[in-house]
Amino acid sequence: MLSDPSRTLVIAPNLKRRLSGVTTSIIQLIPVQNRLGQKIAVFGPGLPDHLPKLRFRDLPRLWRAPEGRPFRIWHARRNVEMLMGVVMRDILRMPLRLVFTSASQRVHSRWTRFLISRMDGVIATSHKTASYLKVPHRVSLHGINAERFSPPADRSEVRRALSLPPGQKLAGCFGRIRHQKGTDVFVDAMIRLLPSRPGWSAIVAGRTTASHTSYLAELKARVTEAKLEDRILFVGEHSDINEWYRALDLFVAPQRWEGFGLTPLEAQASSVPVVASDVGAFQEIIAQGTAETGLVVAKDDLEALAGAIAAFTDDDARRDAAANRARPHVLANFTIEGEAERLSESYEEVWQRFQA
Known part of the structure; x- marks a missing residue:
């Protein structure tokens, strides 16, 4: 869908062809931002064709x-996009102001x-990210589509539709299968825990690229050696991953590194408590303490991860209480509509500060 440049107030460049978390964020945010009149x-x-877009010939x-504003906002999320914005504003003298979202930790x-110092507005996706910035900035944590990620009316019916083992509680780990994502730590924790917990099974869902096929093969070999092939299931990549969240009783995010990490939010929005490693924004998006929705442990610590998982698998009341608090926690703090509104405030601040 082509956009009229004269009526376009904000441009979100995506100068990377391969799908990434940044690209996914743009795809999810743009329709919501436009519904809010941005x-x-x-x-x-x-980027998909349903998004309003500008072409090179429109530059x-x-x-x-644009109509109604003294300049447009160029909202960059990568170095190359900041650089292009600087060239357009400072060399080509286009009426632009530059905003950058930083997710780096x-x-x-x-x-x-240097590029960040040339920006007119800077947004950090978490307080941890903000700690690495040396310029004035705002903090705006990501949100998710809480309509897509929502609890099931009947969890057992979801499991039946997905051909999952009946009568079993399920712990899941979703995302790309690779060392960075800590999939091996999850598998090793479940190999340790499942033999003494016959009512539980585990699901690993996600894409494995060609360079990580040997990693996946090694994980499957460990499961086979432990004789748990029927209880630790590798189900591949699914476009309807929201349905798989609805099948879970517990979600585990064992990453060794993460820029932000949306999966714990998606799980909590589905009324699933979360055990996660202390990377990305996990410490900020999982409630702990008296109103817990999950637990956060040190990264790459099998002992700590297994202990946190056991704390929920072995205590139905604690797990159910965390599950009941999880979705309200997301609705109050982490919806994609809330994120879009915070971005609107950031844009407005730039317009007000630099208006002619």
Whole structure:
């Protein structure tokens, strides 16, 4: 769907063809932002046709200010997009102001710090991310589609439809299958726990790229050696992953590194408590303490992860209480509509600060 440049107030570039978490975030956010009246269009490859988009041939029209505003906002999420924005604003003299969303949780390179210093507004996706920024910024945590990720009316019916083992409680680990995602830690924890918990099974769902097929083969070999092939199930990648969340009693996010990490939010929105490693924004999006929705443990710590999982598998009342609190926690703090509204506030702040 083509967008009219004269009416486009915000441009969300995506200058990376391969699907990534950043691309997925853009795809989910743009329709919501437009429903809120933000008049935003995408620019670049690898994005679905239903999103309003600008073409390369539309770029010369960006020398004119849009209707109703003195300039457009270029919302970058990668270095190359910041650089293109700087060129368009400072060299080509287009009426643009630049906003950057940072998800990185490490010390930025000198080049990245330079680009960030040229931005007119900076957004951090978590407080941990914000701690690495040296410029004024806002914090806006990601949200999710709480309509798509929602609890089932009948969990046993969902399991039947997915051909999952009847009469078993299920712990799941979803996402790309690779060392970075800690899939092996989850598998090893379940190999340790399941023999003494006959009422539980485990699901591993996600894509395995060609470079990680040997990693997956090794995990399956461990499961076979433990004689748990019928209780630790590798179910592959699914576009209807929301249905698989609805089948779970517990979700585990054992990542060794993560920029933000949406899976714990998707699980909690489905009324599933979460055990996660302390990476990404997990410490900020999982409620712990008196109103817990899950537990966060040290990354790459099999002992701690297995202990946290056992705390929920062995205590039905605790697990049920966390499950009941999980969805209200997401609805109050982490909806995609809330994220879109926070972005709107960031854009408005830039417009107000730089208006002619």
